[in-house]
Amino acid sequence: MTPKWALRHLKRVFLFAGPVIILVTLLGMLLALIAQRGRPSNTLLFAALSVVYAIPCLIAIAVAARVAASFIKTLYKIRTLGEAGSFLYRLLFGVWRFGPYLLVKEGKLAAGENSVLHRVGGPGYLVIYNDSAVVTERCGRPERVLSAHLPKPKNYPYLEPFEKVWEIIDLRPQQWTFPVKGMTRDGIPVTCEADIRFKIDDRPAGGGPPKPPTEDEPYPFTPEAVFKAATARWVRDPDFQGPPMDWRGRVVVGFTEGILRNILAEYYLDWLLGPTGDEIEHPREVIRRRLEEELQKEAPKVGARILNVQLGEIKVEDEQIPTQWIEAWRAEWESQAAATRVEGEAELLRMEAVRARAQAEMLITLIRELQSVAISDAELRPYLLAARLAETLRLMSYDPFTRAFLPPEAIRTLRRLQELLGEERMLTG
Amino acid sequence: MTAQEPPPIIEEGLLDKVEGLSELYLLYVVLPLLLFLIPVGLLLYLLSPAWPLAVLAAIPLTAIVLILVLPQGAGWLVTLRIMLAGLIWGAAVLWILSPNLLGKFLVIGSILFVLTLLAEILRALLASSRAISLFIAGLLAFLVNLIVLIGMMYRLIPPALGVIFFASETFFLLFLLGSLFVLGGYVLPFPPPDPSVKKDGLRSRLQNHWTAAKILLGYALGMHYPFWVVTREPREEDKIEERGKGDALAMFAIGSGIIISDCDHAVAVSDGIKFKGAQGPGLSFTGFADRPMRTLDLRPQLRAFTVQGLTRDGIQVKVLAFTPFQIDRGEQQPRPGEPFPYRKSAAFRAVHAQMMAVAGSPDHPQHTWDELPQLCGTRILQDILARYDFDDLYRYDPGEEPPRVRIAREFRERLRAELEPFGIQLIGGGISNLLPIREEVLKERVRNWRAEWVRRILVQQAEGQRERLWRIEQARAEAQAHLILALGEQLAELDRPDTPVTPQKIVDQFLKILEEMTQQPMMRRYLPRETPEELRRLGAEAGGKEASS
Numbered sequence: 001m002t003p004k005w006a007l008r009h010l011k012r013v014f015l016f017a018g019p020v021i022i023l024v025t026l027l028g029m030l031l032a033l034i035a036q037r038g039r040p041s042n043t044l045l046f047a048a049l050s051v052v053y054a055i056p057c058l059i060a061i062a063v064a065a066r067v068a069a070s071f072i073k074t075l076y077k078i079r080t081l082g083e084a085g086s087f088l089y090r091l092l093f094g095v096w097r098f099g100p101y102l103l104v105k106e107g108k109l110a111a112g113e114n115s116v117l118h119r120v121g122g123p124g125y126l127v128i129y130n131d132s133a134v135v136t137e138r139c140g141r142p143e144r145v146l147s148a149h150l151p152k153p154k155n156y157p158y159l160e161p162f163e164k165v166w167e168i169i170d171l172r173p174q175q176w177t178f179p180v181k182g183m184t185r186d187g188i189p190v191t192c193e194a195d196i197r198f199k200i201d202d203r204p205a206g207g208g209p210p211k212p213p214t215e216d217e218p219y220p221f222t223p224e225a226v227f228k229a230a231t232a233r234w235v236r237d238p239d240f241q242g243p244p245m246d247w248r249g250r251v252v253v254g255f256t257e258g259i260l261r262n263i264l265a266e267y268y269l270d271w272l273l274g275p276t277g278d279e280i281e282h283p284r285e286v287i288r289r290r291l292e293e294e295l296q297k298e299a300p301k302v303g304a305r306i307l308n309v310q311l312g313e314i315k316v317e318d319e320q321i322p323t324q325w326i327e328a329w330r331a332e333w334e335s336q337a338a339a340t341r342v343e344g345e346a347e348l349l350r351m352e353a354v355r356a357r358a359q360a361e362m363l364i365t366l367i368r369e370l371q372s373v374a375i376s377d378a379e380l381r382p383y384l385l386a387a388r389l390a391e392t393l394r395l396m397s398y399d400p401f402t403r404a405f406l407p408p409e410a411i412r413t414l415r416r417l418q419e420l421l422g423e424e425r426m427l428t429g
Numbered sequence: 430m431t432a433q434e435p436p437p438i439i440e441e442g443l444l445d446k447v448e449g450l451s452e453l454y455l456l457y458v459v460l461p462l463l464l465f466l467i468p469v470g471l472l473l474y475l476l477s478p479a480w481p482l483a484v485l486a487a488i489p490l491t492a493i494v495l496i497l498v499l500p501q502g503a504g505w506l507v508t509l510r511i512m513l514a515g516l517i518w519g520a521a522v523l524w525i526l527s528p529n530l531l532g533k534f535l536v537i538g539s540i541l542f543v544l545t546l547l548a549e550i551l552r553a554l555l556a557s558s559r560a561i562s563l564f565i566a567g568l569l570a571f572l573v574n575l576i577v578l579i580g581m582m583y584r585l586i587p588p589a590l591g592v593i594f595f596a597s598e599t600f601f602l603l604f605l606l607g608s609l610f611v612l613g614g615y616v617l618p619f620p621p622p623d624p625s626v627k628k629d630g631l632r633s634r635l636q637n638h639w640t641a642a643k644i645l646l647g648y649a650l651g652m653h654y655p656f657w658v659v660t661r662e663p664r665e666e667d668k669i670e671e672r673g674k675g676d677a678l679a680m681f682a683i684g685s686g687i688i689i690s691d692c693d694h695a696v697a698v699s700d701g702i703k704f705k706g707a708q709g710p711g712l713s714f715t716g717f718a719d720r721p722m723r724t725l726d727l728r729p730q731l732r733a734f735t736v737q738g739l740t741r742d743g744i745q746v747k748v749l750a751f752t753p754f755q756i757d758r759g760e761q762q763p764r765p766g767e768p769f770p771y772r773k774s775a776a777f778r779a780v781h782a783q784m785m786a787v788a789g790s791p792d793h794p795q796h797t798w799d800e801l802p803q804l805c806g807t808r809i810l811q812d813i814l815a816r817y818d819f820d821d822l823y824r825y826d827p828g829e830e831p832p833r834v835r836i837a838r839e840f841r842e843r844l845r846a847e848l849e850p851f852g853i854q855l856i857g858g859g860i861s862n863l864l865p866i867r868e869e870v871l872k873e874r875v876r877n878w879r880a881e882w883v884r885r886i887l888v889q890q891a892e893g894q895r896e897r898l899w900r901i902e903q904a905r906a907e908a909q910a911h912l913i914l915a916l917g918e919q920l921a922e923l924d925r926p927d928t929p930v931t932p933q934k935i936v937d938q939f940l941k942i943l944e945e946m947t948q949q950p951m952m953r954r955y956l957p958r959e960t961p962e963e964l965r966r967l968g969a970e971a972g973g974k975e976a977s978s
Contacts, residue, residue: 035589057604060602063605068645077670091616141769142765181861231728236733361955363943364956367967385936386932393913410910417916
């Protein structure tokens with residue numbers, strides 16, 4: 001305790017107790033005067049009598065203080081009368097040294113739990129590390145936000161009478177991997193792990209860039225965000241065993257679960273699990289981006305800022321589905337392999353082989369057709385051969401499939417061939 | 430206090446620590462003496478001219494008798510036995526040595542009276558019956574004052590000493606009450622006065638001191654209403670803790686009862702006849718017969734519950750519903766330095782919306798206000814589900830809202846409307862996955878999904894086959910076109926005005942082309958061996974010659 005501090009405390013004590021002492025002394029002197037009336041003056045006796053006659057008043061004060069301490073002990077369930085008396089003293093005169101205090105770090109109370117300061121409130125001090133912030137309550141009201149730099153830079157906040165810790169907010173970045181159970185659009189249960197990283201919002205209320213971390217303030221925040229986070233708690237059923245629905249739970253369980261479930265419901269299972277082309281973005285990435293966008297909008301409602309969103313693998317809950325999916329996947333690949341094989345074969349055909357084969361087939365057809373007229377009359381044989389040739393080619397071109405691939409020049413050639421044969425017939429006829 | 434330290438010890442009566450009552454009765458050895466002295470004294474002084482004094486003296490003696498004959502039950506201390514013996518012997522000596530009968534009687538009477546009252550005070554203190562002990566102490570003080578006054582009147586006590594006695598007594602009382610008044614303002618968490626209104630601030634501060642001083646006095650005298658503190662226990666039955674053994678129905682209680690809650694809790698108070706409204710958060714006071722009915726957590730509450738329902742097509746489904754709600758506070762949000770917002774009328778409605786289950790029904794005995802969303806929500810959700818076929822719970826067209834979202838919205842809207850009259854404000858809500866209760870249904874969906882896959886794979890395979898055929902035919906057509914085009918080129922060369930094309934030339938050229946084709950190495954792989962020979966023979970026949978073998 002520094003002399004300055006001691007002086008300040010004594011000043012407070014005497015401001016309060018001084019008038020009482022003076023009054024008691026005066027009354028004692030008055031009674032001593034009455035007792036000594038009509039007797040020879042004796043200063044020593046007068047002083048002694050003054051003190052003696054002041055004793056009832058002092059006893060009255062002591063009795064009142066004891067009653068008050070006993071009342072405090074009973075009402076606030078303080079363990080001993082001494083502790084209650086000490087608390088009463090602090091209520092009247094404030095603290096005379098640095099203490100009692102509560103230590104807050106890593107987002108929780110590290111020392112002082114169950115102390116009078118924690119259960120009933122100040123006067124006292126808070127030692128808050130720079131990784132935490134505290135919201136206090138006083139006399140039935142949420143009071144203020146305190147931290148290592150609030151209300152003053154680099155301070156140990158002083159708790160006013162009956163001001164106590166209401167909520168502690170962890171300012172460090174938070175990470176929560178949460179499995180979200182959803183249903184696909186085709187009604188198949190799936191699970192997707194969402195890996196959310198977030199922290200208390202450090203952007204000014206009107207918008208703007210986040211505060212940069214500094215040595216003094218490695219975890220920047222805004223008091224508004226801290227207060228919002230403290231009041232964001234949803235109280236669950238007393239029997240509930242799951243994660244608490246404080247600001248962190250609201251971000252992850254409240255927002256993430258709901259949003260991700262809604263997004264998953266838009267996808268068929270095949271879209272979620274199936275392969276995608278190189279150019280098409282994978283649905284998981286689309287889902288991740290959408291989730292992050294939605295969370296960025298929702299998180300400030302509980303005083304949080306999203307740092308990063310990642311999605312784990314999407315799992316199907318039914319054991320049969322992975323098996324079936326592997327089967328389907330195999331079938332799919334077999335199908336693709338067949339298609340690839342076909343494509344390769346076609347490529348070969350296009351190059352040489354099939355052409356040669358087709359030409360060979362055609363050649364054989366033509367030879368057989370021409371052979372059928374080769375036994376005819378020698379005079380007419382050339383004409384008949386040419387006519388059969390033209391006829392055969394024409395019939396071939398009538399095949400709609402072939403015709404689709406025949407270039408116009410080929411069609412024109414056939415037409416010209418028929419014209420030539422027609423002219424020849426007229427000449428010979 | 431750390432977690433390892435023992436829990437606070439609850440104050441118990443010292444009576445429990447006394448082994449037996451035998452010592453108590455030692456006190457009452459004075460009783461036979463008094464029973465002898467009182468009638469003798471009364472008789473003696475009623476017959477004398479100083480009878481009014483005798484009456485006054487008889488009053489304390491009568492009081493002693495009354496106190497002693499009242500039902501007792503307490504412990505005792507050994508030391509008192511010694512004191513008792515000493516005082517009786519002293520009284521006897523004073524009786525003998527007293528110059529007159531009046532003096533004798535006053536001395537002995539006073540000593541016995543003081544002795545008995547001291548014993549009673551001690552007994553009452555041992556029994557933690559502060560009210561009785563203080564009452565007796567007050568009576569004792571009154572009688573001592575009376576004796577002093579009589580002593581002054583009869584010049585047995587010097588007047589100055591009497592004045593000092595009364596003055597000291599008065600100062601003692603004034604200081605006691607004054608100190609209680611001053612201290613009272615510090616021992617309770619009164620809300621800080623509004624700094625903007627200075628005069629009202631001082632007034633309310635004095636009012637606070639006065640209120641607390643009365644409570645302290647009542648506490649000191651053991652005549653007070655109960656004090657209740659709302660703790661942070663999760664269960665309602667543990668939340669309200671009574672501290673200080675007050676009596677809510679005390680006829681002579683001084684001051685008020687107290688309810689203290691944190692900033693997030695209010696307390697519904699009733700005297701059993703009239704609902705006194707929701708008090709708090711923070712410090713609030715109670716009067717005659719007032720008791721806290723229950724606490725009201727002003728923070729948003731979240732209740733999640735599973736609802737089982739039947740779809741229109743008769744399939745049982747289950748869904749987890751969650752309902753965040755709070756005591757209605759409109760659009761107000763908590764702000765630093767201001768009480769947690771809520772509407773007192775809403776609190777009243779919420780508390781009175783609590784329902785009792787009929788005896789014998791399978792429900793809980795009581796549905797508290799925070800269970801109402803579950804109670805109402807279950808029925809609403811079952812009603813909504815009954816309008817959907819099972820498949821419709823998942824199926825929707827592009828551009829449409831997913832059914833789950835649609836169901837959740839309707840659920841919220843209907844529940845909000847239903848809870849509003851109860852003073853409960855729904856602030857969100859939704860549903861989880863809609864799942865069939867029987868696993869077969871889900872497996873059927875998987876089978877369906879599988880069948881769809883098989884169909885698609887078959888279609889894909891068919892498409893692959895089609896592609897193959899298409900490519901083969903394309904190649905074939907290309908080959909034909911190549912042949913025809915080659916022939917066309919030859920014809921174009923032959924087809925000149927000066928040299929007309931004859932069928933012979935056409936056939937020759939064509940056969941020449943075919944022959945060239947047969948020479949291609951790739952073609953040979955697909956042509957029968959006899960084809961070149963057949964071609965040569967055909968060429969010979971076309972030219973009018975016999976083909977050579």
